[in-house]
Amino acid sequence: MSDAGRAAEAELVARCRSGELDAFEDIYRQYSTRLYNLAYRMVGNAADADDLLQEIFLTAYRKLDTFRGDSALGTWLYRLGMNVCLDRLRSKAARQDQATDMLDDRIGHTAHETRLSVNRLDLERAIKALPEGSRAAFLLHDVEGFDHHEVGRILGIAEGTSKSQVHKARLRIREFLRQPAPESAKHGART
Amino acid sequence: MNCETYRQSVQALIEGDLDQEQQRALEAHAATCAACRTLTADLETIRDAGHALERRTPSKDVWARIQLQLTAEPSFQNATAERRTRDAEAAARSAHWNWPVLAMAASLLIALVAGSLYVVNLSRTPAPGTNTAARGNATSGELVQSIESELDQAAAHYEKAIAGLEQVANASDSPLDPELMTTLKANLGVIDQAINDSRTALKAQPTSQLAQESLFEAFRRKVALLQDTIALMNEMRKGNQAGAARVAESLNKS
Numbered sequence: 001m002s003d004a005g006r007a008a009e010a011e012l013v014a015r016c017r018s019g020e021l022d023a024f025e026d027i028y029r030q031y032s033t034r035l036y037n038l039a040y041r042m043v044g045n046a047a048d049a050d051d052l053l054q055e056i057f058l059t060a061y062r063k064l065d066t067f068r069g070d071s072a073l074g075t076w077l078y079r080l081g082m083n084v085c086l087d088r089l090r091s092k093a094a095r096q097d098q099a100t101d102m103l104d105d106r107i108g109h110t111a112h113e114t115r116l117s118v119n120r121l122d123l124e125r126a127i128k129a130l131p132e133g134s135r136a137a138f139l140l141h142d143v144e145g146f147d148h149h150e151v152g153r154i155l156g157i158a159e160g161t162s163k164s165q166v167h168k169a170r171l172r173i174r175e176f177l178r179q180p181a182p183e184s185a186k187h188g189a190r191t
Numbered sequence: 192m193n194c195e196t197y198r199q200s201v202q203a204l205i206e207g208d209l210d211q212e213q214q215r216a217l218e219a220h221a222a223t224c225a226a227c228r229t230l231t232a233d234l235e236t237i238r239d240a241g242h243a244l245e246r247r248t249p250s251k252d253v254w255a256r257i258q259l260q261l262t263a264e265p266s267f268q269n270a271t272a273e274r275r276t277r278d279a280e281a282a283a284r285s286a287h288w289n290w291p292v293l294a295m296a297a298s299l300l301i302a303l304v305a306g307s308l309y310v311v312n313l314s315r316t317p318a319p320g321t322n323t324a325a326r327g328n329a330t331s332g333e334l335v336q337s338i339e340s341e342l343d344q345a346a347a348h349y350e351k352a353i354a355g356l357e358q359v360a361n362a363s364d365s366p367l368d369p370e371l372m373t374t375l376k377a378n379l380g381v382i383d384q385a386i387n388d389s390r391t392a393l394k395a396q397p398t399s400q401l402a403q404e405s406l407f408e409a410f411r412r413k414v415a416l417l418q419d420t421i422a423l424m425n426e427m428r429k430g431n432q433a434g435a436a437r438v439a440e441s442l443n444k445s
Contacts, residue, residue, distance in 0.1 A: 019271030021258065028254055036249040050250045057257050062266065112226065116233040118240040127241075142241030148206075167202040170234045177237075 009073045017064050028057055031074060034144060035081045041139050042085040044128040052088060056081040071153060078146075079154045082136055089132060116177055126176040130169055137162050138169035192220040197227045205234055375420060382416065385409040 015023035035056055040049035060080055067076050127135060133155075140151045141162065151162040197220050203209050204217050221228045261267050389406035396402055 017270060018274040018277075019267055019269075020274065021261070024261070025254065025258075028257065032249055032253070033246055036253075037244075037247055040247055041244075046247070046250075049247075050253050053249050053253050054256050054260075058260060061261060062264075112229050112233070115229055116236055118236055120240075120244065123237070123240050123244065138241065142238050143244055145242065163202060163206060167234075170237045173237050174230075174233050 006069055006072075010069050013064055013067055013069075013073065016061065024057075024061060027060075027073070027077075031077050032057070034074075035077060038078065038081055038139055038144065039085055041124070041127055041143065042082075042132075042135065043088060048088070052081075052085055055088075056084045059084055075146075075150055075153055078140065078144075079156075082140075082154055086132060086136070112178060116174060118177060122177055123173065126173040129176055130172055134165045134169035134172065137165035138173075141166045142170075192216055194220075194224060194227055197221070197224070198230065201227070201231055201234065204231065205238065375416070378416060379413065382409055382413045386413070 012023050012026060016027065032053060036049055036053045039052035039056065040046060043049055043052060056077070060077060063080065067073065071079075127138065130138065136155055137151055137157075140146045140154055141148065146154065148159045148162040148166070151157075151166075152159045155162065157165070197217060200209065200213065200217055204214065209217070221231060386406065386409040389402055389409055392399065392402035393406060
């Protein structure tokens with residue numbers, strides 16, 4: 001990001017800190033859709049994603065004092081947003097006492113000679129079935145378009161770990177999509 | 192290369208992290224292995240499909256909910272209250288620094304200075320029919336004290352006018368450019384030097400007509416310069432470039 005961009009972000013954040021709601025709304029307008037999509041694909045449903053988006057922005061406002069401008073505001077918001085999503089998933093998993101790493105042991109290298117055809121609904125289901133770590137990395141890299149360095153900063157992992165997580169996610173998605181679709185998925189696809 | 196080696200490197204291949212030699216080796220294997228070729232194509236398809244996933248939009252009421260909750264939070268209310276206080280203070284300061292008001296105040300002070308100088312001049316000039324001998328009756332000490340007192344009064348008004356001008360000139364919205372301000376300050380410095388020299392001469396010879404006239408002439412020049420400066424600010428603020436140019440020209444000649 002350019003110095004001018006950083007300066008503009010710093011000014012916007014300063015205005016937010018001083019209680020200018022318009023400035024905070026600017027940030028919301030700029031990042032809400034991307035963060036909503038991240039939340040939606042992390043938790044898998046629209047109602048929870050709306051709640052998470054609200055929680056992300058309220059948390060962001062409360063933590064604005066911790067934004068030092070070392071990273072771009074977007075990166076900072078994604079990091080914060082991802083933490084909010086992961087906290088929600090973990091507390092939900094703890095309440096339901098269930099494991100979230102549904103496909104952890106299902107990476108296979110089955111030989112296929114016909115190329116995969118991907119439709120959106122199947123891909124959404126496959127993403128939802130990913131373990132948290134590789135789902136987060138896949139969403140940030142392949143869906144949101146961050147590079148591995150940025151993904152590492154957002155998730156607090158090394159760049160190499162990001163590459164590895166994204167690769168595992170793609171392999172798991174491939175295996176998921178290569179499986180015959182269950183009848184319920186064929187006829188009652190969730191949107 | 193076998194399939195196992197290929198699979199270990201396929202991630203780097205897709206990421207574009209391999210050098211040309213490594214890439215050629217993988218491509219050579221893929222050319223002979225349909226399974227590895229398909230694996231690479233599948234992973235690229237998934238990557239591209241992820242990037243092409245449609246954007247969903249949040250419910251329209253999310254911002255309203257955030258706004259409602261935010262405005263109810265004490266930290267937000269405190270920040271807003273502090274900002275409003277600061278804004279009110281800044282507005283008050285802005286009103287105080289409002290340049291037309293300052294310009295008018297400075298003009299009034301200049302008028303006062305000019306008036307004082309006129310009074311001082313009158314006191315120095317014998318009235319028609321006045322017996323000069325009567326003036327001569329005043330003691331030299333009283334005369335010196337009187338002159339110094341009048342000069343001090345004029346100087347006090349003068350200093351106020353200068354302070355007013357400086358406030359106008361230093362205001363953040365001053366329309367004068369730095370180069371012109373430098374010229375003005377240089378001219379003021381020359382006049383100040385003349386004033387100091389005249390004062391020194393007057394102290395040495397309080398009754399010296401030449402020293403008095405020299406001092407008052409320096410005061411008049413400074414008053415005229417201040418008035419022209421304010422006139423220039425007026426013209427520039429009004430956007431009257433021609434008027435500003437005329438005043439600036441006379442200033443540069445000062």
